[in-house]
Amino acid sequence: MDNLLEIKDLKTTFFTHVGEVKAVGGISFSLKKGEALGIVGESGSGKSVTMMSLMRLLEENGKIINGDIIFEGRNLVDLKEKEMEKVRGNDIGMIFQDPMTSLNPVYTVGKQVMEPLIKHKNMNKTQAYETALKMLSIVGIPSPEKRMKQYPHEFSGGMRQRVMIAMAMVCNPKLLIADEPTTALDVTIQAQILELMKDLKEKINTSIILITHDLGVVADVCNNINVMYGGLIVEKGSKRDIFYSPKHPYTWGLLKSVPNPKNIVKERLKPIDGQPPDLLKPPVGCPFAPRCEYAMKICLSERPPFFSIDEDHSAACWLNHPKANKVKAPVGREEIING
Template sequence: MSRILDVKNLHVSFDTYGGEVKAVRGVDFHLEKGETLAIVGESGSGKSVTTKALMRLIPNPPGYIKHGEMIFEGKDLAKASEKEMQKIRGKDISMIFQDPMTSLNPTMTVGNQIIEPLVKHQNMSKADAKKRAIELMKLVGLPNPEARFKQYPHQFSGGQRQRVVIAIALACNPKILIADEPTTALDVTIQAQILELMKDLQNKIETSIIFITHDLGVVANVADRVAVMYGGQIVESGTVDEIFYDPRHPYTWGLLGSMPTLETNDEVQLTAIPGTPPDLLNPPKGDAFALRSEYALQIDFEQEPPTYQISDTHFVRSWLLHPNAPKVEPPEAVKVRQRKMPSNFKEPVLVEEVQV
């Protein structure tokens, strides 16, 4: 694999009447060609702001990229002009938004909305664009595309509208597809169909996907790697197996503990993370998760933890990994998953302490 995107020390803020809201605080991640990276975390953790910054869709004012680099194919998107970004959006980087009804123009037929990026970015004639749009509608599983091409968004079901949005996003064969919780507004049956569709399409067009979600159950089926966000920072990242079977951050433990499994019973119960996310108008000193963590150490309230490297792919920001930290046991819900660890998964060892 070769790297297509490299985000370094990204900071995104919003100026409000109350002061500066530091929505994203020093985020680092990368994306390889053909892989799916899932960014997970509860509402307000900074997932959507991070990916909208990649598309330069942060409204300015009040929002702005305060610091950092977003290197896409050698170009820093943070420094790109609006004219340059207009050539990239929809062509090289596309986005599927959470609610398909608000993503589609109710006054235009779905066919014309799929044609639009083809005419703008591919310089196709309307006849060729219509032919390609019908092919895309077939590709995403919309029945009778020739007839439905002339219909309006309100004439489609929720799942079908999401398929239309996916067709628009895929029209120009983007190199990166950002999916911002694309299944949240759908029922579980349609969710499964959309997720299966995205996996199938990725294999066909070899695009890289950034998948945003708060549902770890979705992650297990679609992602190659996972980045866990909290308080505007990535607190843990690794392969799917590393995050599910060897999580090291207390916040990741909390997310996994709140997700039901076949083993959930009277002995292994679902747990809730107490408290609320931090106020990023005044970010807490030290570890942002400390106030909600039963495993917090004194230093968590005084100093931000460095990043520890567990393996070549597994990184964690937690003082619990410091050599002098007390040894703590993860909750029972996490231990159950560790007992189900795949036979091909090797227990990683601490490689080094990486200072942030």
């Protein structure tokens, strides 16, 4: 299966009045056609900045200082803004984190869903209207004819998120990026949104990158998972690898902080002690070392390379070095997948 996307040694920095914030410190990964990839980690780990770099939608003080973003053989880093505009919304769709601030309050929902069709697919207004109407129906918005004429503030949070999905999917993009698509939604609406994404993926074979801190959401949608911390990917593998046999202490911490739905007796969740690293002055060694109970001397002075666990599973942790002392890793959390 061919790679749709390849990111190679991506580094993104924000230039502020107090110094350079190294938000993404050099990450690499690939995405196959039809694959659903989850990117998980705490707030500030670099998940959203990675995707905004991919879309070339960084703030004015943000800059990609190194790396390549190869999409269908083209390096998006080298494209001029006019060329990039043809990619956004057409080949790559994005569901932003907060639909209320992402939708334009002064335009009707119908006009906003029609806009990419007119711009990218050269449809006239009648064709765009019919296509937008059909897409609103597909994403489960009732009375779409009436809703086309309404404004974002007239929709509930779940309905606004469905509008965002309709906008992102209306041009049948090859890649859909979903940045916390279920944040602030109740459990019922969350399940409907995830089912909708899976259904759309099946119908048109769209590749998906799902950004979230919710491991249950990732288990439901994704084939493969990248775990990010401190602007770096620290572990990557299949869903079964990450939930059944994680190999990085940060991944262990994330899994231990998720409640077990099968526990009859209530138990306290174990948080990860400490604070994320200051990306104004990233640590020299492993970014997780100051918070890691298994940290060794080398962890503080040298950044660990990726150690291969098996064919598609690797972790950037010195504990996986053949000469490292063996520690008893916590058991996996397969109930998150099976529960």
